[in-house]
Amino acid sequence: MKNTVAILEHPGKMIIKETATPEPKAHEVLIKVGDVGICGSDVHGFQHGPYIPPKDPNQTIGLGHEMAGVVEKVGADVTKFKVGDRVCIEPGVPCYKCEFCLEGHYNVCPVVDFMATQPNYKGALTNYLTHPEDMTYLLPDKMTMVEGALVEPAAVGIHAGEMAGDLLGKKVVILGSGCIGLMTVQATKLMGAAEIVVIDVLQNRLDKAKELGATAIFDGREDNLVEKVKEVVGQYGADVVYETAGAIPTAKMALELVKRRGKILIVGTIPGDTPVDFLKINREVSIQTVFRYANDYPKTISMIASGKFDVLSMADKYFDYQDTQEAFEFSVNNKSDLIKGVIRVAKLD
Incomplete structure (x- = not known):
């Protein structure tokens, strides 16, 4: 499978280049990316670089963490998902060992690996990505892929x-x-x-x-x-x-x-x-x-699926993946004409 990734070449310039398709580890799923919401932190990163700059000046910077897609492959020990499942992801992967994680406040884990920021700066603007099974969530049939991507800000x-x-x-x-x-x-x-x-x-x-x-x-x-x-x-x-x-x-x-x-x-x-x-x-x-969220994804998905929480009407501008540069430029320059931009890496519904 061919894979590409959109990276921040320098502030103000996104490029798409070929990259290897990752192989899921035992407890990971490989996801074909559908829709990716453009967060305010992504726009800041596009303009100025990440809020927390990487220590290595040569670090590759990806953007995007509001994502939904379809399971393409499952790791050997995955039990919750099968190929073809429609999913969204919680983009922070905590350590599960520190006192904050053990108390249930994994959102403030000191070493959390959160997408598009430290330590790996891996973004969701790519054709395929791997993610841990326990931070991946099945989307109800009645939810669209865009709604799945917007579970994160909700x-x-x-x-x-x-x-x-x-x-x-x-x-x-x-x-x-x-x-x-x-x-x-x-x-x-x-x-x-x-x-x-x-x-x-x-x-x-x-x-x-x-x-x-x-x-x-x-x-x-x-x-x-x-x-x-x-x-x-x-x-x-x-x-x-x-x-x-x-x-x-x-x-x-x-x-x-x-x-x-x-x-x-x-x-x-x-x-x-x-x-x-x-x-x-x-x-x-x-x-x-208030910092991100913890243990909120299941209820958020349920509330969106029930129609009680509207995220779909907020997505008022869509961009094709190959137009990622245009998407960020528009987000910077046209705030009075935009509430929520979405980049469609692949149309999956």
């Missing part, structure tokens, strides 16, 4: 919702309505939030947030924004504020919008130092970072 939103605890009747503000913000909108709605206010600067994303369950939307450039939001959530602010944009200004805004004894959840990846004025939140406000 799981981020569901994990973020769960990290806030009881949301029934609570008032929530979500800063940022990119893919993860929109997934968080749906998760908090399903968990019973009474008010879901979304703030962004792109109207197409705000409109989608409203469609998916936001009760109020605001342009982040409006004057007196904090006061306007508090007219919706109450004079003291929101019970829970999610930062999903991965930006210092929105992280600072969260301090203005959270109520006393409320919670701020940092879901976005914020580079650099973020000043925190603790005088503004020294009324027993909790700040919690």
Whole structure:
């Protein structure tokens, strides 16, 4: 079987080159890749290189970790899958030995091998890849391949919702309505939030947030924004504020919008130092970072398959695999015309 891989030749330039087809180990499956979602971290990697640069400057950098495909071959000891099964993958492979893994929090495993980042920087933009059986999941017949690829960002939103605890009747503000913000909108709605206010600067994303369950939307450039939001959530602010944009200004805004004894959840990846004025939140406000997901894939798949969680309508731009360079350029330059891009390595449904 011929195999190719899309790699980051240098920031701003993706190339596709031939590579060997991997052979599955005993507990691995070989997957023919179908659809791959373009994550914000992929776009950052395309523009600037990985968030965590490799130690070896000659390291090959792959991109993409939101993936679904079809099982092409199974390792000798695989029992859960057979050739032809439609699957998606959880892209992080933990060690299963450290204290965090043993406690069930494998998402924070110190040596997790997460796709498109350290230590191997292996991306999903390839024709064939191998993956451990226990981090591979069968897709229900009613789910499309695109929905399978978008299980990964949906799981981020569901994990973020769960990290806030009881949301029934609570008032929530979500800063940022990119893919993860929109997934968080749906998760908090399903968990019973009474008010879901979304703030962004792109109207197409705000409109989608409203469609998916936001009760109020605001342009982040409006004057007196904090006061306007508090007219919706109450004079003291929101019970829970999610930062999903991965930006210092929105992280600072969260301090203005959270109520006393409320919670701020940092879901976005914020580079650099973020000043925190603790005088503004020294009324027993909790700040919690959220990192990926753990043990959330089965419920996420079930919720998408049931129709309760909509990921399909978010995928509004598709690119062929050979147009990977164009896909990333479009993602960088056309954010007002894009919610979620998907690269079709192979059309499998």
